[in-house]
Amino acid sequence: MTLSIEQLPSAVQSLATAYLITGDEPLLVMEAQDCIRNAAREQGVSERQVYEINKQFDFNQIQVSADNLSLFAEKKLLELRFDKVPDKTQQQHLLALIENLNDDSHIAITCPKLDKRQLGAKWCKAIAERGHVVQIWPVPSYQLSGWIKQRAGSLGLSLDASAIRLIAERSEGNLLSAQQSLDKISLANLTPPIHAEQVLDVIADSARYNVFELIDTALAGDGAKTTRMLQQIKAEGVVPVILVASLYREVRNLLKMSEQVARGQSVTAVVQEYRVWKSRSRIVSTALNKVPLTVWQRLVTRCAHLDKLAKGAETGNIWDELLTGLLLMGGRPLWRKVL
Structure with missing residues (x-):
């Protein structure tokens, strides 16, 4: 089944065997990973193993791990993180892994954005049959101000229009940067409504180059x-x-x-x-x-x-x-x- 990130929290209330998170928006990808990870923990998955996948990676170690639980674990979550779209050989390994996954193991795969043709590959279909494909879409520019306002509200922040516009302009559509700015502002204990000059003081107050x-x-x-x-x-x-x-x-x-x-x-x-x-x-x-x-x-x-x-x-x-x-x-x- 294919899901949006908004649908994921309700879907993970009953943990599926397999998940694929695909997209190029780092913040939303990380939040999708966290959502699955937290749900797994709450539903008794006590062991987690993370694999960073590159061309030289040996898939045999994942298969061995999937087949063997540690002494005290009853269920296991395997996280596979691809820095590139899986090639044909990797897709074959993934298909075999998904088809042979035992009942005590769950798998969450993350990779860059897949197009319609790539999503039609056998390994993607196997995930959809045993779980969910989560497609991460960027927030359109015309929705960014609303997204920032909603996120600010969830942190208990009251921003005026100038503050929202400044964060949107500085982030230039980069949601991770916008969220980091909001997190900084939430720690500054500013008097609401918060305006642009206050925001600029907070987000510019950093020794790091941004x-x-x-x-x-x-x-x-x-x-x-x-x-x-x-x-x-x-x-x-x-x-x-x-x-x-x-x-x-x-x-x-x-x-x-x-x-x-x-x-x-x-x-x-x-x-x-x-x-x-x-x-x-x-x-x-x-x-x-x-x-x-x-x-x-x-x-x-x-x-x-x-x-x-x-x-x-x-x-x-x-x-x-x-x-x-x-x-x-x-x-x-x-x-x-x-x-």
């Missing part, structure tokens, strides 16, 4: 600082797909803005039309004046490639490719040394 600061630094043309910030973000374990999604949205917006400038509209008018936040207007205006339309067009193509790299659909060094894209955003000639 994705939005990185993009603004790149737009400002500071290649050396951009390089250091990207290295720091990598060291902190930020998932590349989060960074790519934010970069992609920024580049698409800047391409649209650059196209209007190329048609004769003033940069100031375009920046106002796109409701660029006041604190970013100068950086964005400078980038539009400095970087030609052809570069933004190439950057959109590059971001499409980065998206495939981050999701494992193509091979390459994602961090090197990200740095190249960021430097291009600031109009940096790539042959010049930046460190």
Whole structure:
């Protein structure tokens, strides 16, 4: 059976044998995993084993684990996390594992978004027959403000329209980033209704470099600082797909803005039309004046490639490719040394 994440909490009240979580929205994927894990614990599953799956992974160890419970466990949950869409060999292993799973074992598989054709594969159908396929969809941009308001309410926060807009703008559709901002605000003990200036003080109060600061630094043309910030973000374990999604949205917006400038509209008018936040207007205006339309067009193509790299659909060094894209955003000639 295919479920949305909204349907999952009621569905797990009776724990199924198998689950597949597929999607590219990290926050919702993690919440779906937590939902299944918590339900399993409440229903007497006392042992849990997690496997990170790559091309070299030996599936025999999962089969052995599925067939053998520990001395004190009555039921077991096996979590399989794929960094890429399973290839044909892995699909065969998954099909055999699902078909031969004993009554005391449950399995939860997570992988990047599968298209309609991929969801029709035998292993996916086997999961649907013995359990549920949970498809994770991104929140559309026109629903993001409502999503933030709902999440804020669940944390007991009362945000005014300016605060919601700021969080939406800073997160740029990245739900994990928006949720992290809300979590920070909930710890700040602010007097309601909370407005944008209060939110900005809270979410900017961090020694860590964040994705939005990185993009603004790149737009400002500071290649050396951009390089250091990207290295720091990598060291902190930020998932590349989060960074790519934010970069992609920024580049698409800047391409649209650059196209209007190329048609004769003033940069100031375009920046106002796109409701660029006041604190970013100068950086964005400078980038539009400095970087030609052809570069933004190439950057959109590059971001499409980065998206495939981050999701494992193509091979390459994602961090090197990200740095190249960021430097291009600031109009940096790539042959010049930046460190």
